[in-house]
Amino acid sequence: xxxxxxxxxxxxxxxxxxxxxxxxxxxxxxxxxxxxxxxxxxxxxxxxxxxxxxxxxxxxxxxxxxxxxxxxxxxxxxxxxxxxxxxxxxxxxxxxxxxxxxxxxxxxxxxxxxx
Amino acid sequence: xxxxxxxxxxxxxxxxxxxxxxxxxxxxxxxxxxxxxxxxxxxxxxxxxxxxxxxxxxxxxxxxxxxxxxxxxxxxxxxxxxxxxxxxxxxxxxxxxxxxxxxxxxxxxxxx
Numbered sequence: 001x002x003x004x005x006x007x008x009x010x011x012x013x014x015x016x017x018x019x020x021x022x023x024x025x026x027x028x029x030x031x032x033x034x035x036x037x038x039x040x041x042x043x044x045x046x047x048x049x050x051x052x053x054x055x056x057x058x059x060x061x062x063x064x065x066x067x068x069x070x071x072x073x074x075x076x077x078x079x080x081x082x083x084x085x086x087x088x089x090x091x092x093x094x095x096x097x098x099x100x101x102x103x104x105x106x107x108x109x110x111x112x113x114x115x
Numbered sequence: 116x117x118x119x120x121x122x123x124x125x126x127x128x129x130x131x132x133x134x135x136x137x138x139x140x141x142x143x144x145x146x147x148x149x150x151x152x153x154x155x156x157x158x159x160x161x162x163x164x165x166x167x168x169x170x171x172x173x174x175x176x177x178x179x180x181x182x183x184x185x186x187x188x189x190x191x192x193x194x195x196x197x198x199x200x201x202x203x204x205x206x207x208x209x210x211x212x213x214x215x216x217x218x219x220x221x222x223x224x225x226x227x
Contacts, residue, residue: 032214043205043218044158088158092214103216107157 003027004091006106014114019076021109023089026070032092033065033072038108039085048074079113086110117141119219121206127225128196136191136222138206146209147189148173148216149181151202158205164189165211196226 005024013019021035032051036044048063050056050072056063062075072091076083086108093102119140128134140147149161150173160173164183178200180192189208193200203223207216 034215043221046215046217049215090216103160103214105158107155 003104004089004106006087006089006109008107009110010112011109012112012114013079015079015081017079017113019079019083019111019113021074021076021087021089021111023072023074023091023106024070025072025089025091025104027091027093028067028070030067030070030091030093033063034090034092034103035061035063035072035074036088036090036105037085038088044088076111079111081113081115084111084113119206119208119217121204121219121222123222124220125223127227128193129227130197132196133192133194134196135193136204136206136224137188138190138219139188140206140208140217140219141187142208142210142217143186144208144217145186145211147183148207148209149179149189149191150205150207151175151200152205152221153202161191161204193224196224198226200224201226 003026035048037047038044050063050065060077064073088108089106090103122137145166148163150158152158159175161179162181164170167186170181182190203221205221206219209216
């Protein structure tokens with residue numbers, strides 16, 4: 001049973017547009033949510049963490065969490081070609097400071113930003 | 116501050132050979148992890164260590180062993196490599212106070 005679902009893409013947006021990446025998760029008790037960016041041939045890089053319902057903004061990135069709908073999203077404003085990468089959604093079943101080894105990753109959405 | 120480091124970066128093995136992948140972190144994190152990443156499968160947890168002296172199996176532990184040598188170092192051993200173990204291996208670490216995980220650069224392993 002898949003636990004973290006993402007559209008594999010590719011999602012193609014023009015430079016300067018808003019890119020919207022979505023993720024759903026199946027375990028209702030999940031408490032911690034993360035977005036990682038992975039460039040081709042590189043390792044995942046943590047870009048956002050969110051723990052409570054609502055929006056969290058960091059520069060051009062906004063993470064949105066809706067626990068009732070079991071949905072987390074990442075918005076990238078003013079998208080740049082350098083944002084072209086695969087974005088991984090990750091969910092910790094047991095929450096903040098919870099049991100280690102329980103970070104479940106989605107398979108990622110490939111984003112392409114066209115100049 | 117190097118973060119999480121891994122050696123080697125690339126390795127080619129023949130079926131049946133053994134090798135150890137090394138991982139070290141300088142962030143004073145208690146928890147360390149080994150993942151493998153395969154096309155279409157995403158990141159899958161092999162083993163993790165919540166603290167020095169403890170290790171636990173993840174989703175795909177078969178064919179692997181681990182050692183938490185000290186707080187900084189966590190190694191992954193393939194005793195008898197198989198072609199199915201061809202993958203990219205990532206080590207990660209996290210602070211217990213927040214469950215954010217930070218990844219090393221990875222090891223690309225090919226088993227012929």
